[in-house]
Amino acid sequence: MNGRIIAFCCEHSAYPAADLAGKLGLHYPETLRIIRVPCAGRVDVIHMLRALEKGASAVLVLGCEDGACHHITGNIRARERVKHCDMLLREIGIDGRPVVMFNLSPNAPHKFVKAANEITKIIKESREAR
């Protein structure tokens, strides 16, 4: 594992939020790697699995708030896929490498930072538990 957190960021919400966080000089974990996607609904299970295969410690999928998806149902699809991916990981006995989804709006840089911190905390806790 390389300790990285791969964050798939929707370009209509999480990506501008991350941008804003940078402009405001907010601090978030340096292990976070942002991948800009046209919609959270574009992120497939295989993208999440491959990120983990390449050594990521966790995968974040960040999409629009409920009812605000630019592509109508992309965030709902993304949530289902995250759930499915989590089930696939449990099936092979891999825990402690979380795949989590958060919803946020483009003007919520603090929520972006909170999501990044939260997943870092989850990874830390699961490492300590082992």
Added chain:
Amino acid sequence: MIIAERKPMEEIKQAMALYKKVLVAGCGTCVTVCWAGGEKEVGILASQLRLARSAEGNEIVTLEATVERQCEKEMVAELEDKVAEVEAVLSLACGSGVQVMAELFEDKPVFPAVNTTFIGMPQKEGLWVEMCGACGDCFLDRTGGICPMVRCAKGLLNGPCGGTRKGGKCEIDPDKDCAWVLVYRRLEKQGRLDLMRQYYTPKNFRAVKRPGRVQAAKA
């Protein structure tokens, strides 16, 4: 179409335990539609295998390929180069596809990664139901296009059984419609209720000799 579901991961992992390089082969027809063995499922299963084995410190190399129909030799033959590279094949096709693969590449062990379950249709997203038992003696014309042999929990040829619940539900599974109520309503719409009064003698289950074989008539 043929419906299949993926085998439990533990069973697949155990089957692959001895191998270091395998081909995960999907089929682009029925099992793609029922989300069991298409290109996407091939990618996911291969990734799961790699992750699981890497966590055990026993890496596995997977090749991935999906052919249009794994039940046709010509299409499976395209995989020759890939099969030559691996120790075993993990097939996500129906039982027929697995057997074609095994017949074409006799020197390689072929493992099924799905359980072939029935011939059915999609009822809603992610749900498939059995429609046909492939008995070889079709009498759907007399039941309004509803097969009671498969859709009735008791497989009754002369129904209903008498245990139908209120609202036309099955006494065994209250979530299921009684097939014979469906047959009645369909025939009623068609004005052919007289067919309900007929008694059908037991079906000839030997209509298709096993293994089945159908030869098209010459033009």
